[in-house]
Amino acid sequence: MVLISINTSYNVTVRLPMSMPINELKGLSPFEEVLDRIHFMVSKAVAAECSFFEDTLYTFNNRSFKNMMPSSCYQVVAQDCTNELKFIVLLRKDSSEQHHINVKISEIDIDLYPKDNNVTVKVNEMEIPHSNLPYRHPTGSIEIRQSGQGIAVYAPSHGLQEVYFDRKTWKIKVADWMKGKTCGLCGKGDGEIRQEYRTPNGRVAKNSVSFAHSWILPAESCRDVSECRLKLESVQLEKQLTIHGDESTCLSVEPVPRCLPGCMPIKTTPVTVGFSCLQSDSQSSVFDRSVDLKQTTQAHLACNCNARCS
Structure with missing residues (x-):
């Protein structure tokens, strides 16, 4: 038997x-x-999908908003927000308005960007010719291949079901077991749309513009190789307010993108953020304060820098 x-x-x-x-x-x-x-x-079939089409981003929870992208600065589109940090997907727009996708999985760095009407693929800075696709990483857990008019990256064992890019559009699919464990522009994918605009510091932004800006990876200096020239900072309300007879300075409790010192903004967009107004000698961190009022200020999206840029 x-x-x-x-x-x-x-x-x-x-x-x-x-x-x-x-x-x-x-x-x-x-x-x-x-x-x-x-x-x-x-x-x-059960993966959560986030996509971008005609300047509109559709989150894992299928909420849509227009993303006014900064020039040359990466934004976190989606990442594993558990302690394992299995993957992160970044997006930036270059000076010619072309999108660049960067996927980091373990110690593997994948770049997808348009060149000569095609999508160029680089793995750890080494270009992979289209004739060599499909490409499977030696670990066997990541595969890159042509898909339709674009390129797709598959890493399901890392929770990243698929990243697709075809120069004009992109989409990200995460495994079903990653739902509720992601963060970034695509959100958590947990079905809770009332907290869709959660920022890196845990606050829930009141609008999509402030939310998208919070996920910018700012430059440290003008020597940044990505050519990003923006920093994130608390901005001061131009007018001082008198509260209980004392002059108070109002500072934004949400970071606003501004050009580095030595740079001038050449593209801006209005954004409404919360401000906290306390006496000028207050020592508490502005990002921990409660919101006293909401005002509109200017966020910088692109900068022109001179030799004094630091």
Whole structure:
């Protein structure tokens, strides 16, 4: 008598029935083995998706907003916000208004950017010709291949189901088990849209502009190789207010992008932020203060710098 071992897998988070991309069994899936393909299809069917089309970003919770991107500065689009930090996806717009995607997974750095009507792929600064695609990293857990008119990065075992980029649009899909564990412009994917605009310091921004600005990675100096020339800072309200007979200085409790010293803004956008008004000698951190009033100020998006830029 021959005993046959039967392995049965259960996933209590999958709701049935569900839509399955069956056509991927015919060769569109990035994995060769049939079981790997089926696992990939199931994961893709329940993945949370964030996308960008015609200057509008659609979050994992399917909330949309216009993203006024700064010039040459990266923004955090999506990242694993657990202590493991399995992945991070960054986005920036260069001086010619072209988008650049950077994906960091473990010690692997992947760049996707437009060049000569194609999407250039670099892995750890080494360009991968399209003729060498699909590319599988030696670890076997990351694969890059052509998909339609663009390039797709697959890393499902790291929680990053897919990152797709075709010069004009992009989309990010995270595994079902990463829902509620992400942060960035794409949000948490937990279905809670009332807290969709959560910033890195834990505050919930009142509008999408302030929210998007909070996820900018600022420059440290004009020597920044990305050509980003913005910093994030608390700004002072131009007028002083008198509260209980004392003159008070009002400072924004949310960071606002401003040009580095020695640079002048050449592109700005209005943003409404909260201000805290305390006596001038107050020693408490401005970002820990409560909001006393809301006012509109100017956020810088692009800068022109001189030799004095530091």
